[in-house]
Each structure stands twice: as C-alpha cells, then as structure tokens.
Amino acid sequence: MNESFYIITISFLGISYYKDKTKTKKALKKAWNSFENILPQFLGVIVLVGIVLSVFNAEFISKIIGNESGWYGTLISAVVGAITLIPGFIAFPAASLLLENGAGYMQIGTFVSTLMMVGAITIPVESKYFGKRLAVTRNIIAFFFSLLVGYIIGKVAGWL
Amino acid sequence: MIKRYRFFFITAVLLAIIFLINRELGLKAVNVTGYAFVEMASIIPPIFLLLGLLDVWVPRETMIKYMGEKSGIKGIILSFVIGSAAAGPLYGAFPIAAVFMKKGVKFTNVLIFIGAWSTTKIPMFLFELSSLGSKFAVTRLLIDIPGIIIIAFLLSRFIPEEEIEKIYIEAESL
Structure with a gap:
C-alpha cells in the first residue's frame, strides 16, 4: 500500500516538473514549510505513543x-x-x-x-x-x- | 522556537523519568517510539509532497466548484471518495484538510473528508473484511457512512461561526 502511494506521488512530481519547474519548486517549498510547521507536534506525539503503548x-x-x-x-x-x-x-x-x-x-x-x-x-x-x-x-x-x-x-x- | 518544541520536551522528559524509574519499561517505550518514528517517517513525505502539488496546481475556483459552499451532494460524495482512497493514519489527514480549507472547501465537507479518512478507507476495509468477516466489517461501514455525515453536520452546528472563520484564517498560515 505504502509503495503505491510513493509511486503515485513520484509520478505526479515528475509530471509537475516536466510541465513547470518553478511551480514544482514552489510546491516542494510549500511541502517543506507545512511539514516543518507541524514537526514539533509530531515529535511530541511519537514519544507519547511510545510511552502509552509500552504501558x-x-x-x-x-x-x-x-x-x-x-x-x-x-x-x-x-x-x-x-x-x-x-x-x-x-x-x-x-x-x-x-x-x-x-x-x-x-x-x-x-x-x-x-x-x-x-x-x-x-x-x-x-x-x-x-x-x-x-x-x-x-x-x-x-x-x-x-x-x-x-x-x-x-x-x-x-x-x- | 523553544515554545514550539515545549510539548516535545515535556514528553522527552517524561520518557527520561520513566527510564530512571523502570529501565525495562523505558527501553520498551524507546523501542516503540523508534518504531512509530519509522512508520511516520515513511508515511509523511508523500502526504506533504502531494499537498504541496495540490496547493500549487489546483486553482481555488476548481475546489470551490466541486467541494465548496454550493457543491451539495456532489461535494459530500467527493469528500467521501477522497478520504476513503487515502492511506495512513488519521494525523495524515489534518495537513490535507488545511489545504482544503485554504482552497475554499466547505466546512462540513472538510469534516466528512476527515471522517472518511479515519474509518472508511478502502484498503483498510478490505483488510477488515478478511480478518473480521463481512458481518463485522459491512455492519461497521453501513453505520459509519451516515454517522460521518451526521457528525460533520453536528460539529459545524456546535462550533460558532466566528470560530470556523478563525480556523479558515489560521489554515492560510499553515
């Protein structure tokens, strides 16, 4: 399941890059910014999951x-x-x-x-x-x- | 910076305390955390890449037309289909919901998308069908479909309009 998700994403990225390089760069930048924005919460949740599941x-x-x-x-x-x-x-x-x-x-x-x-x-x-x-x-x-x-x-x- | 990571620091300190009190339990928690980290790290990149592409390529007008205020039943069905086609745990749905809001998708449709992602994902349904049987899986699906729609409308009733507007404004900055 996960692999197909990656294949779809990579194909979309390829098509996007082929059609418009600047737009693709903008998309990558947006992806990174939104990821960085939520990263602290994700890290906290991951540790909490570890604690709860071990109990x-x-x-x-x-x-x-x-x-x-x-x-x-x-x-x-x-x-x-x-x-x-x-x-x-x-x-x-x-x-x-x-x-x-x-x-x-x-x-x-x-x-x-x-x-x-x-x-x-x-x-x-x-x-x-x-x-x-x-x-x-x-x-x-x-x-x-x-x-x-x-x-x-x-x-x-x-x-x- | 420090404020943003405060929650993470608190959980890390908690983990350290557990480690000091009970080494075995602490080690287990670290193991599970590592496992959860790998799982998340493998799921998250495509989600954020796809939403970056969605943000850049799909115009706001298109999203409004298909899933906006006046999209009606078509918007509800589309929200269901997109949410159900997803892969990954529920937290993966939130960043995509933020982009939907940015693009003018109707609030109840955003909530239906979240609901569908949480519980009517097609790959998960097939897996549920094979492990728990059709009686269990089909019954759950049949209750969940109207349930998700009812919950979406209940929530948009419960939350004051100003707050929904605020959530939409916040989504712009995410």
Whole structure:
C-alpha cells in the first residue's frame, strides 16, 4: 500500500516538473514549510505513543477486553481504543484473535471504532489545524458514536 | 522556537523519568517510539509532497466548484471518495484538510473528508473484511457512512461561526 502511494506521488512530481519547474519548486517549498510547521507536534506525539503503548501492551489490552462483558467492558475497550494508536494491519488480526478467544462483538466493535475515529493522543496535532474546541468536540462525539457502533455490531452478530 | 518544541520536551522528559524509574519499561517505550518514528517517517513525505502539488496546481475556483459552499451532494460524495482512497493514519489527514480549507472547501465537507479518512478507507476495509468477516466489517461501514455525515453536520452546528472563520484564517498560515 505504502509503495503505491510513493509511486503515485513520484509520478505526479515528475509530471509537475516536466510541465513547470518553478511551480514544482514552489510546491516542494510549500511541502517543506507545512511539514516543518507541524514537526514539533509530531515529535511530541511519537514519544507519547511510545510511552502509552509500552504501558498498554497487547496482553494488558486482551486481558481487559477479552474477559469482561457488558457495558463495563465496552467502556473500557472504548477508552483503550481512544488512547492507543495501533495501525489497522495489527489491530484487525488482533481483534479477530480476541473474538476467537471469547471476547464480545460489542466490545471489539467499540474498540475498533474508537481506535480509528478517536485519537486522544493526537489532539495536540488536530488542535493545531482545527483549534482546541473543534478537536476536543470531534473526539468526544466520535467516542459516543463508537459506543453506538459497538452496540449495533453486537446486536447484528447476535441476529445473524 | 523553544515554545514550539515545549510539548516535545515535556514528553522527552517524561520518557527520561520513566527510564530512571523502570529501565525495562523505558527501553520498551524507546523501542516503540523508534518504531512509530519509522512508520511516520515513511508515511509523511508523500502526504506533504502531494499537498504541496495540490496547493500549487489546483486553482481555488476548481475546489470551490466541486467541494465548496454550493457543491451539495456532489461535494459530500467527493469528500467521501477522497478520504476513503487515502492511506495512513488519521494525523495524515489534518495537513490535507488545511489545504482544503485554504482552497475554499466547505466546512462540513472538510469534516466528512476527515471522517472518511479515519474509518472508511478502502484498503483498510478490505483488510477488515478478511480478518473480521463481512458481518463485522459491512455492519461497521453501513453505520459509519451516515454517522460521518451526521457528525460533520453536528460539529459545524456546535462550533460558532466566528470560530470556523478563525480556523479558515489560521489554515492560510499553515
């Protein structure tokens, strides 16, 4: 996936350079400026991710989501999903393993949803672009929406 | 300069303290940080290069026409498609959203783009489908599509107009 993203970008850059060198230079400069602008937040977030993930490791997560049931377990899995930043290609197989080991669909559905939609740790980056109020409100709404998603996934899994 | 890096310094000091208290946990945190850094470093360059190119090549009028105030359903669908075609974690969407705002994209469309990027990415959906099954993945997708639109409209209601204007002005300088 990543490679194709690079190939697309490099081809666009090539076409751009072929068509207009000055414009391409301007684009590169803009790319660098916007990157440099957000770099401090990114660095801070990366270290924070390291700290949080070393505390909330896989065994810890599976322990609280795997054995609990009901809204209590759902709420915990929602919070864990909201504060961790696990890439999908790790999270989905892990979630599937948890389901096989008796975790509930409601808990896993909520966990996957907050994992993708809520980013408590990246709020500093989000605030830089959207302001604190919008960043915080978006994350709160997405958190409650994820509880609904988990609830519906739990119901659907029961029906089918 | 120092003020900009304050947040980073605080987290670095926190990491150092953890290291002093519990060496093993500290080492693990450094490892995860290194891993996250490599992941970010591999995802970020194309995102910023693409948005630089977008900024230079696509005229504001074009973006307004397709995704601006009067773009209607067409704008909503387009925001969904662009967000879903993306790769990479959510934080990659924010710089692109800033360029969208700079180019006059409607606020709800910017929010729909963010929502789509966060949860309806096509490559991720296919992966979810294969690991968690169609019952799980399809149900989630079907709830997420209206959910993203509702959240976008709720947010643009909740946030006062002056603040949205401020966010757009800020985006100019990013």
